[in-house]
Amino acid sequence: MEQAYFHSVTLDKDKCKGCTNCIKHCPTEAIRVRSNKAVIIRERCIDCGECIRVCPYHAKKAVTDSPDILKGYKYKIALPAPSLYGQFGPPYSRERIISALLQMGFDYVFEVARAAEIVTQASEIFLQSDDIKTPVISSACPAVVRLIQVRFPNLIDNLLKIESPMEVAAALAKQEVHEKYGIPYEDMGAFFLSPCAAKVTSVKAPYENKKSRVDGVLAIKDIYLPLLELMKKQKGGVPEPFSLSSAIGVAWAGTGGESDALDRGRRIAVHGIKNINDILEQAVQESLDNIDFIEALACPEGCLGGPLTVENPFIAKVNLKNEIEKIKKSDAHKIKKIESVDEFIWKSTVEYRPIMKLDDDMMKALEKMQMIDELTEGLPGLDCGACGAPSCRALAEDIVRENARETDCIFKLREKVSDIANQLHQID
Amino acid sequence: MNNVIVRDYDIPANDFTAAGEASSSVRKILVQLGVSPYVVKRTSIAMYEAEINAVIHGHGGKAHVEIDGSKVYIRISDEGPGIPDLELAMQEGYSTAPDSIREMGFGAGMGLSNIKKHSDIMKIDTEVNKGTTVHITVFFNAI
Incomplete structure (x- = not known):
């Protein structure tokens, strides 16, 4: 398979009825119906998952790794996206979810929320440098980065050139495990628990064609039930297993989380692929000169609305909000200051892919x-x-x-x- | 062979929701033709500024676009009040936009100088009480 055009979003031919729902909603016009079946034009697809969301026959799906992939690694690290916490209602706190992940067979849990805090700090430093182009556009959502690559080459220079929380989490988790327990790197596997298909693509075919530090991606919807079963059986107090992130990192799952955490300039939080397209059109015309930062998440309500989540995004939002309030009150989890951001800055930039030509x-x-x-x-x-x-x-x-x-x-x-x-x- | 792509757009008066649609459409055409991102960007910015000017000052108007293998030519004309002192209007920061427009973030007075900055040839025909026509040319290869 050609690495450059690997996609997580694929078609289940047997389920496809050849209707026109997906072709109408695709933001890059990447789908056609031929001989009564949808066909995805590979080079155009940005893995936004919009077609998964609109297909009434569930014929569009995201290819993720099977939980069996864990068997291939001696030491298994879970990297839960903060959106995972929004999937469960009040009795199921973040601590319980993390404990359940350990019960499920993971040896270690490193919250992506912790990495998100580091990305926040790195972003603040990045935004202070003189040679940035405003508005700076967040690069956390891979579907947005790919949309810019194919449709808005002029905005490539505006991208926040910092690794995503997922990549940072994988790097730091492995380092932490190595230092704490002396586990050799080759024995470790780091698995992202993902709300979206685009992250799968970022792991299997990263923009810069270098290797991702993430070894596999599991869909939140595939681990939802096993986690719930385990949590129901948890008895007594739940041990707080690891150093946990502050409210800032957890808030990244929803819209406004990333931008509110930054303490400078005029920032906007845009979500939904059509809204993002509209704002990028304006950015290209340079009519956004009073905006300093654009948080852009392709799914409605941000990652909480990801196609691989289970809970309705609005309910997930209130679940997450409760969790954030609790963290803020407890005061136990403080953000850890980082000294240098250099290792998280992109070493090269993404390329323009002139597929519309x-x-x-x-x-x-x-x-x-x-x-x-x-x-x-x-x-x-x-x-x-x-x-x-x-x-x-x-x-x-x-x-x-x-x-x-x-x-x-x-x-x-x-x-x-x-x-x-x-x-x-x-x-x- | 005479390969020219021609487009004509109406620019509605005082309608900010539609403002920018013409320049956005031209941007897509240029991308499909494989014009360099740098040229696409200059064209979008120059055309958008001229379009907005026609909306704010000119009671709307028309955009005419011609694209051939070497350049894009844009003509934006309105039947608005015209520009009494063109030299003054060309200065950065000069604006006659009313407060209501400025509050919306437009009318900062960069329009005409910004168009000039992002085009290779800019020509303005204007007559008080008759209207204004802005001619913009952007070449695909640097000259």
Whole structure:
């Protein structure tokens, strides 16, 4: 499989009915229906998971690792995303969830929330440097980074060039385990407990094509029930096993968490892929000169609304809020100051992927654009999706790219059939 | 061969919700043509500023765009009040936008100088009480 185009989001052909729900919602027009089945155009997909959310037949799914992957490692480290805490109601505190992870077979738990706090501190230092381009756009959501790579090359320089909390967590967890227990690095496996598909892609095919320090990604929905069962059986006091993050890190799971934690400038928290697209359009036109930081999370309500979560995002939000209030009151968990951020700064930048380009030769691209204009003119303009493309213009583009025919349009087909019928009639 | 992509847009008066749609649409075309990100950016910024000017000052207007293999030419025309002192209007920070517009974050008076900065050729035809036409050209290869 070509590494550059690995995707977590895939299609279950047997379940697909060939309807038009997914093609209409894809933010990069990466899906077509061909021969009554959806087809994902690999190079366009940004793994946002929007199609998983809208498919009424659950034919779109995210490929994650099976819990069996744990068996391959001697020492297993769980890296729970903070959104995991929002999945369970009041009796199931963060401490109980972490204890249950240990009961489940993990040897160590390192909260991604702890790494998020470090990313917050690193971001504050990064934002003070002189050569940054504002608005700085958060790089925590991989779907947003990929959207920028394919649609907004001019904003690549605006990205926050700091590793994601997941990567930082994997690095620090392994270091901590090595120092505490002397476990050799090669015996360890670090597993991210993920609310989303895009993180799977970031682990299997990182932007910079270097190796991720995460060894596997488990879907929150796959461990939800086993965790709940274990928690129900927990008796008496629950040991507080590890140093836990402060409220700041836990809040990263929801919208506003990352941006509120930063203590400088005008910051906005945008969520939902369409809203992000709109704000990035404005950023490209440089009409956001009074905004310093954009937190951008592709899912509605941030990671709490991730396609691999279980709980309704609004309920998850109140669950998380309760947990945050509790942490704030207890005062037990203070943020740990870091000395240097250098090791978490991106060593290179992400590349522009010009996948929308019609042709490498600009004169040919111009010709194709003219053909698309003419074809679009002749199509009904209903954007009905019956041809399998999300809009009439997208069909015109597909025709010019030689991936579709004009008669894929049912209106064009009807015209043609009627012409043939007339001709036959004249022969009579 | 004469390969020119032509687009015409209406710029509605006082409608900020639609402002920027024309420049956004042109940006997408340039990306599809494989124009360099740097040129796409300059064009988007220059065109957006001119579009916003037509919305704020010109009671709306029209945008006409021509793209060929070497450049993008944009003409934004309105039938607004015109610019009495063009030299003054070109200065950075000069603005005649009313407070209501400034409160929305527009009208900081960078418009015309910003268009000039992001285009290779800028020409303005203006006549008081008749209207203003801004011509913007951005070349694909640096000249």
